[in-house]
Amino acid sequence: MEECRAAARQIAGMSVSVKKLFLLSLLLLPLPAAAYERIASLNLCLDQILLNWVAPEKIASVTWLSANEHYRSAPLPEQVHLNRGRAEELLRLQPDLILVGQFGAQRAARRLRDLGLNVVAIPDAYSLEQLRDQLGALENTLGQLQPLQKQKQQLDKLLAAPMPPAQASALILSANNITYGDGMLEHQLLERAGFRNLAAKQGVKQLGRVSLEEVIAAQPDLLVFYGGEKDFAVAHLAARHPALKNYIDSGRTYTLPAELGFCPALVAADVLQQLTDKRKSFVEAR
Amino acid sequence: MLKPGKFVLAMLFAALPLALIAALVSGPVPVDLGAALSQGWHSDSSDAVILWQLRLPRALLAILVGAALGMGGAAMQGMLRNPLAEPALLGVSSGAALAAILLLYYGLAWLSGWLLPALAIFGAFCAVACVWMLAGRGASASRLVLAGVAINAFLSALMALALNYAPSMFAMQEIVFWLLGSLANRGWDQLLLAVPFILFGGVLLYCARNYLRALSLGEDSAASLGFRGRRYPLMVLLGIASAVGAAVAVAGTIGFVGLVVPHLMRPLVKQDPGRLLWSSALAGALLLLLADILVINFVGAQELRIGAVTAFIGAPFFFWLIVSARRGQQL
Amino acid sequence: MTVEKHLEASCLKLALERRHHRVLTDISCSFKPFELTAVVGPNGAGKSSLLQCLAGVLAPTVGHIELNGEAVEQISAAERARRSAYLPQSETPAWSLSSADLVALGLLPWGRPADRERRVAAALQLVDAQQFAHRPVTQLSGGELRRVQLARLLVGEAPLLIADEPTAALDIRHQLQLMQNFRRQADAGKTVVLALHDLSLAARYCDRILLLHDGHLRAQGTPEDVFTPALVGDVYGVSCEFRWRDGVADFVPLDLL
Numbered sequence: 001m002e003e004c005r006a007a008a009r010q011i012a013g014m015s016v017s018v019k020k021l022f023l024l025s026l027l028l029l030p031l032p033a034a035a036y037e038r039i040a041s042l043n044l045c046l047d048q049i050l051l052n053w054v055a056p057e058k059i060a061s062v063t064w065l066s067a068n069e070h071y072r073s074a075p076l077p078e079q080v081h082l083n084r085g086r087a088e089e090l091l092r093l094q095p096d097l098i099l100v101g102q103f104g105a106q107r108a109a110r111r112l113r114d115l116g117l118n119v120v121a122i123p124d125a126y127s128l129e130q131l132r133d134q135l136g137a138l139e140n141t142l143g144q145l146q147p148l149q150k151q152k153q154q155l156d157k158l159l160a161a162p163m164p165p166a167q168a169s170a171l172i173l174s175a176n177n178i179t180y181g182d183g184m185l186e187h188q189l190l191e192r193a194g195f196r197n198l199a200a201k202q203g204v205k206q207l208g209r210v211s212l213e214e215v216i217a218a219q220p221d222l223l224v225f226y227g228g229e230k231d232f233a234v235a236h237l238a239a240r241h242p243a244l245k246n247y248i249d250s251g252r253t254y255t256l257p258a259e260l261g262f263c264p265a266l267v268a269a270d271v272l273q274q275l276t277d278k279r280k281s282f283v284e285a286r
Numbered sequence: 287m288l289k290p291g292k293f294v295l296a297m298l299f300a301a302l303p304l305a306l307i308a309a310l311v312s313g314p315v316p317v318d319l320g321a322a323l324s325q326g327w328h329s330d331s332s333d334a335v336i337l338w339q340l341r342l343p344r345a346l347l348a349i350l351v352g353a354a355l356g357m358g359g360a361a362m363q364g365m366l367r368n369p370l371a372e373p374a375l376l377g378v379s380s381g382a383a384l385a386a387i388l389l390l391y392y393g394l395a396w397l398s399g400w401l402l403p404a405l406a407i408f409g410a411f412c413a414v415a416c417v418w419m420l421a422g423r424g425a426s427a428s429r430l431v432l433a434g435v436a437i438n439a440f441l442s443a444l445m446a447l448a449l450n451y452a453p454s455m456f457a458m459q460e461i462v463f464w465l466l467g468s469l470a471n472r473g474w475d476q477l478l479l480a481v482p483f484i485l486f487g488g489v490l491l492y493c494a495r496n497y498l499r500a501l502s503l504g505e506d507s508a509a510s511l512g513f514r515g516r517r518y519p520l521m522v523l524l525g526i527a528s529a530v531g532a533a534v535a536v537a538g539t540i541g542f543v544g545l546v547v548p549h550l551m552r553p554l555v556k557q558d559p560g561r562l563l564w565s566s567a568l569a570g571a572l573l574l575l576l577a578d579i580l581v582i583n584f585v586g587a588q589e590l591r592i593g594a595v596t597a598f599i600g601a602p603f604f605f606w607l608i609v610s611a612r613r614g615q616q617l
Numbered sequence: 618m619t620v621e622k623h624l625e626a627s628c629l630k631l632a633l634e635r636r637h638h639r640v641l642t643d644i645s646c647s648f649k650p651f652e653l654t655a656v657v658g659p660n661g662a663g664k665s666s667l668l669q670c671l672a673g674v675l676a677p678t679v680g681h682i683e684l685n686g687e688a689v690e691q692i693s694a695a696e697r698a699r700r701s702a703y704l705p706q707s708e709t710p711a712w713s714l715s716s717a718d719l720v721a722l723g724l725l726p727w728g729r730p731a732d733r734e735r736r737v738a739a740a741l742q743l744v745d746a747q748q749f750a751h752r753p754v755t756q757l758s759g760g761e762l763r764r765v766q767l768a769r770l771l772v773g774e775a776p777l778l779i780a781d782e783p784t785a786a787l788d789i790r791h792q793l794q795l796m797q798n799f800r801r802q803a804d805a806g807k808t809v810v811l812a813l814h815d816l817s818l819a820a821r822y823c824d825r826i827l828l829l830h831d832g833h834l835r836a837q838g839t840p841e842d843v844f845t846p847a848l849v850g851d852v853y854g855v856s857c858e859f860r861w862r863d864g865v866a867d868f869v870p871l872d873l874l
Contacts, residue, residue, distance in 0.1 A: 176459070211314050212340055213314055213315045213317075216332045216336050216340065217315040235460070237470075241339075241340075241473045243335055243473060500725055503710060504708050506703075509672075510703035510705075511722070511725050512695040512697065512699075515694070556715060558714070
């Protein structure tokens with residue numbers, strides 16, 4: 001799981017600006033950095049951002065991992081080349097913008113930069129603050145994309161609101177009995193939504209393990225699963241255990257979308273909103 | 287006065303409920319056992335849920351799986367007249383695991399009722415039938431083990447291949463689970479799934495006990511004593527496949543229990559392959575329950591796979607076998 | 618139990634093929650109560666195969682076996698095991714059972730009779746093996762093991778006793794003891810069929826001789842009828858003579874033919 005997420009964060013992509021948007025931005029806003037027509041990405045998360053937010057004809061290449069439907073929520077345009085992070089593949093495609101992440105494919109990025117191509121590094125996001133930086137960097141590079149703007153504004157608004165007092169408790173139970181503690185984006189989202197993360201309270205830093213017994217004994221108000229459980233895996237057995245039936249029957253569960261793990265920019269704002277709604281419903285029910 | 291063998295067996299029998307209690311008090315969370323018991327089955331208190339929904343089914347599953355593996359091992363050794371035979375060594379477990387993997391990862395959901403154990407049993411049956419046919423009638427120890435290793439390696443490779451291409455993010459880890467087994471996060475659903483098949487297999491094997499006794503004289507003598515034709519070997523194979531296959535379907539392949547336990551029990555029952563069946567079931571249940579208590583108490587949520595623990599117990603046993611063989615004792 | 622005390626076994630035009638090889642051809646013979654029959658013949662003549670067919674270990678390809686006029690196909694396997702007991706040429710115990718436990722296995726077709734221990738002790742006594750009743754069979758010498766196995770054969774009540782070369786691996790004392798034992802069993806009304814290599818023993822103790830050659834029944838009859846230098850010399854490929862004294866024959870092989 002962790003490997004997948006790391007890999008996801010490591011491959012970088014490219015940027016596009018749609019003509020319409022370009023014209024629009026001409027009228028409304030300062031000029032975007034450039035109106036790119038052939039954008040490539042060397043990072044799984046940036047792949048997803050391009051596929052979701054940029055016009056398909058402007059995408060020249062995404063990483064091969066994005067061919068996997070497990071990671072992809074938007075359709076894959078036909079002409080897109082699936083790269084494996086090698087400089088020569090991208091050179092042939094002559095992209096006018098290459099997006100890379102903070103880690104991974106660094107050798108290829110350096111080489112492409114040396115060859116005079118336009119390579120832009122987008123920082124990874126492991127916290128809400130970093131997420132804002134990431135969206136800012138994307139905006140600087142890709143211009144004023146509408147969905148990007150919307151996501152950024154939504155996030156700004158939620159972050160600007162005062163930190164709500166913790167009114168309910170929550171615990172994350174992910175694959176392999178992994179839970180998320182202090183210092184993780186998931187933890188921040190819970191706190192921002194007004195939940196007390198029981199794992200952090202018990203001293204879990206970053207990732208920790210939690211057995212089913214501990215879940216039951218902790219008695220969280222909300223049990224949070226991590227997405228991606230469509231297919232069978234022994235790793236997901238805990239989440240299917242009949243002892244948790246009470247939580248599922250009474251609607252005291254929430255499932256984080258799988259994208260939050262490898263590309264939070266796409267979903268963080270929505271997740272925060274949904275968690276906040278969930279917390280409010282709990283408080284009202286009391 | 288009890289004879290020493292019977293005394294030890296009685297001790298094992300008495301130890302089982304004690305081990306069950308030990309298993310019920312072991313866990314990462316301290317639980318008030320008395321309160322949980324008195325609150326009863328349907329209580330929603332966390333102590334009661336932990337006891338009734340988590341610890342009890344897991345402990346019972348350990349007993350059941352251990353008994354199936356022990357009895358399967360005893361029956362396998364009896365049928366093949368070979369003390370080195372073991373369900374896992376001869377591909378039964380990997381056959382069951384492969385079938386379960388194909389169903390779980392490519393087919394229907396986890397709770398697809400009887401299909402999962404039934405298919406696992408079918409896989410186990412095919413695997414052991416392959417070994418049996420490959421080695422030939424009345425095969426020598428070396429030929430049997432050779433056939434078993436070949437089939438087992440092939441099935442393990444197929445398992446790894448199937449998991450590698452499975453639509454799951456956890457392929458490598460899932461391979462480890464199926465190869466080493468685990469009892470973590472199991473509940474009543476898995477237990478109820480396995481119980482009827484393990485009981486069915488146990489009854490079949492028990493019915494075949496006189497065949498296994500007669501077989502200690504060889505196949506010809508067994509035939510002349512009235513155990514003729516394919517009926518009896520098929521009964522034993524089906525019994526082994528049913529018990530071990532269902533165990534593997536819910537707990538993965540746990541090795542060494544089926545090999546070590548009959549060895550340890552044989553002197554206690556005066557080498558009688560018939561009585562070896564139930565005594566191995568008893569000792570297998572106890573061994574696996576103790577191994578699981580070890581896993582829970584000393585490894586915690588990190589979940590060292592239970593197969594690794596049984597291998598820890600099994601490997602020294604082989605050292606001991608070698609040493610005693612070098613001292614000139616009978617293997 | 619409906620087992621007759623006396624049993625007549627008949628082979629009707631028996632033929633057996635194993636792995637596309639004809640092992641037995643057109644054998645018709647019968648074995649009667651009170652009779653001790655020896656099946657003799659050179660190596661590979663089909664002695665063991667005939668005995669295995671008779672004991673129900675092998676099914677003949679052609680022909681029938683009848684026990685007291687009843688075709689064996691009509692008899693259940695358990696019932697047949699109660700009618701005939703069989704000791705194969707080599708029987709290696711897989712587990713080191715005690716001698717008494719191994720002998721008790723001969724009672725399997727009868728379930729668990731109450732007087733099991735007494736019967737086992739009596740059978741061990743019969744073959745002069747009571748002193749190692751509690752020794753593990755893996756610690757016995759070849760001859761001792763053979764005697765224990767004979768006790769396993771004799772412990773039941775089967776009216777038909779079949780043994781494949783029971784005298785092999787025995788010293789001369791125990792060979793004689795064994796043949797006397799079988800003689801007594803036959804005199805008591807049992808039907809006894811033995812495969813033997815020792816023609817002198819066969820001539821001395823047996824009532825009837827079946828001489829097999831290449832899967833064919835070459836001759837059958839009393840020892841005096843069958844054991845003629847011409848017949849035996851032809852079948853075995855040796856020149857030989859039989860010296861008869863008071864019904865006891867010394868068989869003396871002279872030279873290769």
